Amino acid sequence: MLNNTRENSCIEIKLALLCVLVGIGAGLGAVIFRYSIEFFHEVMWVHLAGFLSGFSQWAIMFIPIIGMFVVWLFLGATLRKGEGHGVEEVMRSISLNDGRISGKITPIECIASSFCMGFGGSVGPEGPMIQIGSGVGSFIGQVFNLEQRKLVLITAAGAAGGLGAIFNAPIAGVIFAMEAVLEEFNTKGFCYLVLSSVVATQITKSILGNKVLLEMQGAVWGQWPELIIFALMGIIGGIVGVSFVLLLNKAGSFVSSINSVPGYVKPICGGIILGLFALYFPVVLGEGYEYINMAMDLRFTMGMFFLIVLLKIFATVVTLSFGGSGGVFAPSLVIGSMFGGGVFWLASSFLPGIVGSPETYIAVGVATILGSAFKSPITAIIMVMEITNNYAIVLPVMIASVCATLVGWALLRGCSIYN
Known part of the structure; x- marks a missing residue:
C-alpha cells in the first residue's frame, strides 16, 4: 500500500515537472512566433512594399496575392493529403489519436501562420499558438512515454501555455484548454494546466514585456437598467x-x-x-x-x-x-x-x-x-x-x-x- 502511494506520488511529481517543461517550450514558442510575425511583416510591408511602390500605388495589392500563394504552396508541400493543422487538428488528435501530434506540424504551423499574419491575412495568433503549445506537449509526452490519459493532459497543458503566453492571459489559457480542448473540468487537471500556463506566460512577459492587450482601466458602466x-x-x-x-x-x-x-x-x-x-x-x-x-x-x-x-x-x-x-x-x-x-x-x-x-x-x-x-x-x-x-x-x-x-x-x- 505504502509502495503504491510512493509510486503514485513519483508519477504525479514527474507529470508536474513535465508540465513546467512544456510551459517553457510553449513560452519560447510564443516568443519565436511573435518575432516571426514581425519579421515577415517587415519583409512584406517595408521591403517588398517599398520596392513595389516604385512601380505604382496599386502595386501593393500584390502583397496579399503573393502571400496567399506562398502559404498555399508551403502547406501543400509540407502536409500530406488529409493532414490537418490548427486548433481543429489538436482537438482531433486528443479525441481520436490519444493526444499524439506529428512532430512536423508545430514548425509548419509556426511558419505558415506567421507568414500569413505578416502579409496581412485577417487571422490571429491563438490557433497557431494552441497548435504549437500542444505540439510541444505531445512531443514531450511521447518522449517520456506517458500513458494515454496523461499524454492527453500534457498536450492540453501545451495548449493552455500557448494561448496564455500569446495573449498574456494565463487563466483564460487554462480555462480554454479545459472548456474547449479537453471538454471536462477536474481539479487535478486544472493544477497541471496552471503550471504550464503560468510558466509560459511568465517567459513571454520576461522577454516581450508585460503588455495588456486592451488597456481599459477607465471603463465604467451606469445604472442597473x-x-x-x-x-x-x-x-x-x-x-x-x-x-x-x-x-x-x-x-x-x-x-x-x-x-x-x-x-x-x-x-x-x-x-x-x-x-x-x-x-x-x-x-x-x-x-x-x-x-x-x-x-x-x-x-x-x-x-x-x-x-x-x-x-x-x-x-x-x-x-x-x-x-x-x-x-x-x-x-x-x-x-x-x-x-x-x-x-x-x-x-x-x-x-x-x-x-x-x-x-x-x-x-x-x-x-x-x-x-x-x-x-x-x-x-x-x-x-x-x-x-x-x-x-x-x-x-x-x-x-x-x-x-x-x-x-x-x-x-x-x-x-x-x-x-
Missing part, C-alpha cells in the same frame, strides 16, 4: 457570432468543393480580394489590435463601426477559405469591439442618461462574439477580464457572454467555430 442593454447585446452579438461561424464553415466547404480550376487559382483569387482591401480598406487586415484602440477613442462613426464588423468577417472568411493559415480569436476581438462601439453610439443617442463608457461596450462586444462563436462563455469572461485588466466591468461581460452563448447553442446546436 444598463444590464438590459448588455443582455440585448448578448442576444444580437450571439447572432453575429453564429453568422460568422456559419459563413466560415460554408465558405470553406464551398471553396474546397470547386475542382474545376487548378489549385493555385484559389489562393490567388483570395489574395486579389485581400489586395483590394489593402488598397481601399486596410482596417480589416492583420490582427487589428490598433484599430480596437481607435474604437475605444470613438474615432469611427456608428455606420463605420458596423461596416467594419461586416467586412472583417468577410476578410477572415476569405483568408481562411482560400488557403490562409491562422486563428480566429484576434478577428473575433476586432469584430466584437466594433460591434460594441456601434452599439454604444446607438445607445448613447437614444438613452444618454444610463449609458456608461464606450470601453465597456467594446469589452462586452468582444465577450459576445467569443461566447457565441467558441461555445466557451467562461473563457470569454476570463479572457476579457485579463486582456482589459479591469474587473469592474465583470457583470456586463458575464450577462452578455452567457446570453450570446445560449444563442449560439440554440442556433448551432452545440457546435462551435472549431467543430
Whole structure:
C-alpha cells in the first residue's frame, strides 16, 4: 500500500515537472512566433512594399496575392493529403489519436501562420499558438512515454501555455484548454494546466514585456437598467457570432468543393480580394489590435463601426477559405469591439442618461462574439477580464457572454467555430 502511494506520488511529481517543461517550450514558442510575425511583416510591408511602390500605388495589392500563394504552396508541400493543422487538428488528435501530434506540424504551423499574419491575412495568433503549445506537449509526452490519459493532459497543458503566453492571459489559457480542448473540468487537471500556463506566460512577459492587450482601466458602466442593454447585446452579438461561424464553415466547404480550376487559382483569387482591401480598406487586415484602440477613442462613426464588423468577417472568411493559415480569436476581438462601439453610439443617442463608457461596450462586444462563436462563455469572461485588466466591468461581460452563448447553442446546436 505504502509502495503504491510512493509510486503514485513519483508519477504525479514527474507529470508536474513535465508540465513546467512544456510551459517553457510553449513560452519560447510564443516568443519565436511573435518575432516571426514581425519579421515577415517587415519583409512584406517595408521591403517588398517599398520596392513595389516604385512601380505604382496599386502595386501593393500584390502583397496579399503573393502571400496567399506562398502559404498555399508551403502547406501543400509540407502536409500530406488529409493532414490537418490548427486548433481543429489538436482537438482531433486528443479525441481520436490519444493526444499524439506529428512532430512536423508545430514548425509548419509556426511558419505558415506567421507568414500569413505578416502579409496581412485577417487571422490571429491563438490557433497557431494552441497548435504549437500542444505540439510541444505531445512531443514531450511521447518522449517520456506517458500513458494515454496523461499524454492527453500534457498536450492540453501545451495548449493552455500557448494561448496564455500569446495573449498574456494565463487563466483564460487554462480555462480554454479545459472548456474547449479537453471538454471536462477536474481539479487535478486544472493544477497541471496552471503550471504550464503560468510558466509560459511568465517567459513571454520576461522577454516581450508585460503588455495588456486592451488597456481599459477607465471603463465604467451606469445604472442597473444598463444590464438590459448588455443582455440585448448578448442576444444580437450571439447572432453575429453564429453568422460568422456559419459563413466560415460554408465558405470553406464551398471553396474546397470547386475542382474545376487548378489549385493555385484559389489562393490567388483570395489574395486579389485581400489586395483590394489593402488598397481601399486596410482596417480589416492583420490582427487589428490598433484599430480596437481607435474604437475605444470613438474615432469611427456608428455606420463605420458596423461596416467594419461586416467586412472583417468577410476578410477572415476569405483568408481562411482560400488557403490562409491562422486563428480566429484576434478577428473575433476586432469584430466584437466594433460591434460594441456601434452599439454604444446607438445607445448613447437614444438613452444618454444610463449609458456608461464606450470601453465597456467594446469589452462586452468582444465577450459576445467569443461566447457565441467558441461555445466557451467562461473563457470569454476570463479572457476579457485579463486582456482589459479591469474587473469592474465583470457583470456586463458575464450577462452578455452567457446570453450570446445560449444563442449560439440554440442556433448551432452545440457546435462551435472549431467543430
